[in-house]
Amino acid sequence: xxxxxxxxxxxxxxxxxxxxxxxxxxxxxxxxxxxxxxxxxxxxxxxxxxxxxxxxxxxxxxxxxxxxxxxxxxxxxxxxxxxxxxxxxxxxxxxxxxxxxxxxxxxxxxxxxxxxxxxx
Amino acid sequence: xxxxxxxxxxxxxxxxxxxxxxxxxxxxxxxxxxxxxxxxxxxxxxxxxxxxxxxxxxxxxxxxxxxxxxxxxxxxxxxxxxxxxxxxxxxxxxxxxxxxxxxxxxx
Numbered sequence: 001x002x003x004x005x006x007x008x009x010x011x012x013x014x015x016x017x018x019x020x021x022x023x024x025x026x027x028x029x030x031x032x033x034x035x036x037x038x039x040x041x042x043x044x045x046x047x048x049x050x051x052x053x054x055x056x057x058x059x060x061x062x063x064x065x066x067x068x069x070x071x072x073x074x075x076x077x078x079x080x081x082x083x084x085x086x087x088x089x090x091x092x093x094x095x096x097x098x099x100x101x102x103x104x105x106x107x108x109x110x111x112x113x114x115x116x117x118x119x120x
Numbered sequence: 121x122x123x124x125x126x127x128x129x130x131x132x133x134x135x136x137x138x139x140x141x142x143x144x145x146x147x148x149x150x151x152x153x154x155x156x157x158x159x160x161x162x163x164x165x166x167x168x169x170x171x172x173x174x175x176x177x178x179x180x181x182x183x184x185x186x187x188x189x190x191x192x193x194x195x196x197x198x199x200x201x202x203x204x205x206x207x208x209x210x211x212x213x214x215x216x217x218x219x220x221x222x223x224x225x226x227x
Contacts, residue, residue, distance in 0.1 A: 035216070037163075037218075044204075044206065044218060044219075044220055044221040045155070045157075045163065045206050045208075045218040045221070046218065047208075047215065047216035047217065047218060050215070050216065059215050060215075061215060061216075062121065095162055095163070097163075100168065104168070104169075105151065105153070105209075105210035105216070106151075106153035106165060106168045106169075106208065107153075107155075107163075107165065107208075108165050108168075108174065110162040110163050110164070111162060112161070112162050113162060
């Protein structure tokens, strides 16, 4: 089965850092672009970042530029999101998602999400 | 930045038809994708490229686009269709954009 499993969500201190992980299985991870999408409590989906299949290029939402870093390890079939200088507004469920066939610009497989709570 | 606007809620009786709309400037020039999200669950892709259904999605789900509005139509609505629905496009300046979301309530 095609599967994405996120981990690393935690209670973080304002100003602190967290690294989220997303383990992929059931498909050729190195062939797909991957995304992070977040959802604050009771709010809608917000795209955070995308990385291409070989990790050579990444894009970020304006709200993520400067504090978020997306990366991947194709040997480990794992996607990462480093979040620095945590803010209360980063509190959300973070989903990883697979982009459809190259250049298709939609997300066809999603993980169940990992929860980040930022509070002192 | 690019904005996609959806009505906050739609109510529909079982067996009837629900229409979920998504408005955006020049949306006619963009491909629209739709996701269903049930409470506490991950989103599920239910429509891509305006009107293509992924495998496993019932034929009751259909998509269309006209002018500045894209529409997800759910025919013969069932209780299990109750969920939040989000449209999404790729915009060359704003990258990936989700709509504000519509809660579909089955009466």
